[in-house]
Amino acid sequence: MDARETFARNLRKERQRLNLSQEALGFLCNLNTSEISRLERFQRDPRLATIVKLAIALEISASELLRGV
Numbered sequence: 001m002d003a004r005e006t007f008a009r010n011l012r013k014e015r016q017r018l019n020l021s022q023e024a025l026g027f028l029c030n031l032n033t034s035e036i037s038r039l040e041r042f043q044r045d046p047r048l049a050t051i052v053k054l055a056i057a058l059e060i061s062a063s064e065l066l067r068g069v
Contacts, residue, residue, distance in 0.1 A: 003069040008042040010065050014058045015040075028057035 001009075015025050015036075022036040029036075031053065038044040046054070055062040 002042075004042040004045055006068045007046065007065060008040050010067055011036075011054065012040045014060060014064065018058060025054070025057060029053040 015022070020028075022040070023033045025031075026033045026036045029050075031050065035044070035050075039046055039050075051062050051065055055065055058065075
């Protein structure tokens with residue numbers, strides 16, 4: 001499993017842990033739903049600012065999203 005796939009799996013797991021839809025997470029992060037979808041399907045590398053936004057919305061540290069990368 002590569003870094004992009006590991007990040008994507010961590011993101012999806014944490015989003016589902018909070019019972020958030022991709023749309024709801026996107027709203028919390030001010031990201032487009034399609035951006036969340038691309039990240040979760042490991043089609044896009046996230047920028048550092050995006051990782052931080054996601055971590056804040058998911059109430060975790062950025063390192064949790066990068067765990068195993």
